[in-house]
Amino acid sequence: MEPIFTNDAIVFGILMISLGFVFYTENIKTGFWAKFYKIVPGLFMAYFIPAIFTTFRVIAPEWEIENTTGEVVQQKSQLYYVASRFLLPAALVLMTLSIDLKAIFNLGSKALIMFFTGTIGIIIGGPIAILLISIFSPETVGGADFDAVWRGLSTLAGSWIGGGANQTAMLEIYQYNPSKYGGMVIVDIVVANVWMAILLIGIGKKDKIDKWLKADTSAIEELKEKVITFSKKVQKNPSLTDYMIMLAIAFGTVGFGHFASKYLSAFFADFVGSIDSQTWRNIFSFLGSGFFWLISISTIVAIILSYTKAKNYEGAGASKIGSIFIYILVATIGMKMDLNQALENPGLMIIGFVWMTIHAGLLILVAKIIKAPYFFLAVGSQANVGGAASAPIVAQAFHPSLATVGVLLAVFGYAIGTIGAIACTILMELASTL
Secondary structure: OOOOOOOHHHHHHHHHHHHHHHHHHHOOOOHHHHHHHHHOOHHHHHHHHHHHHHHOOOOOOEEEEEOOOOOEEEEEOOHHHHHHHHHHHHHHHHHHOOOOHHHHHOOOOHHHHHHHHHHHHHHHHHHHHHHHHHHHOHHHHOOOHHHOHHHHHHHHHHHHHOOHHHHHHHHHHHOOOHHHHHHHHHHHHHHHHHHHHHHHHHHOOHHHHHHHHOOOOHHHHHHHHHHHHHHHHOOOOOOHHHHHHHHHHHHHHHHHHHHHHHHHHHHHHHHHHOOOOHHHHHHOHHHHOHHHHHHHHHHHHHHHHOOOHHHHHHHHOHHHHHHHHHHHHHHHHHHOOOHHHHHOOHHHHHHHHHHHHHHHHHHHHHHHHHOOOHHHHHHHHHHHHOHHHOHHHHHHHHOHHHHHHHHHHHHHHHHHHHHHHHHHHHHHHHHHHO
C-alpha cells in the first residue's frame, strides 16, 4: 500500500523532526520524560518512532504503484541507501579519528569470544528451531525440493552471520524458490530489528546487567577515559573552517572509498568468479561486495588518520558530528521496520524468534561464565546479526570511541559468514529429515 508521504525530502523532514523530539524530551530533567528515559534509551526511541510511522503507512521504505499502462511498479525510498553508503562511512571516519588502536586491542579476548559465541548461536539455533517447531507444526518446517523451508532459512543464516552478500550467496548455493524468498526477507527484517531493539533497551540498563554478569568493565572504561581526556585536552571552540575541514576529511574519505570499492569489488568479483570450485566461489563471494570494501576502506583510512594531527579535530567535535550521522542512520533503519509484517507468516516468524532466542541465550550464558561486559554481548551479537550497518550503532551507544570495535567485528563477520551459514544449513537439512 502506498504510504501517505512518498517524497524523500518530506520523509527526511519527518525523520529529523522525530530525532529532534527525542533529543528535546531526553534533556527534560523533571517530570514524565525524565522517568521515561530512565527506562527507555533515547537511541531506541530514535529507532522506534520511525517504525511506528512505517507501521501506520505514514512513510515506507518501499511500496507499489500502478503506472499509466496498468503495470505494478516497485518504488523505493533512497534514504537508507544514502544513510548507509554516505553518512555511515563518514561517521566511522569522524568517530575513529581519535581512536587509540592499542587500547582497542587491550580490550582482550572477550570481544572475540562473544563474537564467535554469537556465530555459534546462529549456527546451532537454526537446526534447534526446526526441531522444536516440527514437534508442534511439521508443515511449517517442511517443503520439498527447492521449496524446502531449510533452503530458505539458509539465507537467514547468511544474513545473520555475515551480511547481504553472504545472504545472496546462500540463495545461489541452495536455490530456494525465488517466489517465496520475499517471506524470508520479511522474517530477516522483523526478527533482526526486534532483537536490535531489545539490545538498545538493554543499553539503558547496562550497569545493572554488568553487575549481574559480574563483568569487569575496566578495559572499556579505560578506553573511554583515554578518549575523553584527549578530547578535553584538544577541546576548542570550533570555527566554520574546522567544520568544513572535518566534513572534507569525512566525505573525502567516503568519496575515495566509493572510488576504490568500485574497482576492488569488480576485481575480486572477477577473481572469485575464476575459481574452479563452486564452494570456494561462494565462500569468498563477499569480496565482490562494494559495501564491504567501502566500510573497510573508510575504517582503514580513518585509523591511519588517527596517527596524524587530524585526530585533534576530536576537540572540535568530530565524534559529535559522527553521532549525528549515526542517529540519522538509526532513523532510516527504524523506517524499514513494519510491525504488521510480523503477522504475515506466523509460522516462519516463530522459527525466526526461536532461532534468535537460542542465539541470545547462548550469548547470555557465555557472558555469565566468562564475566563479559554487556558491551561485548551486544556488539558481538550485532556484528553477526546486524553487520556493518548496525554494529557501530550499538557500539557507539556505549561511547563514540567504541564504534570502531563494532566495525572491525562486523567486517570479520563478512569473512566467515558464508562458511558459517553453510555449516548451519547442513545441520538444518539434517534436522528437517529427522
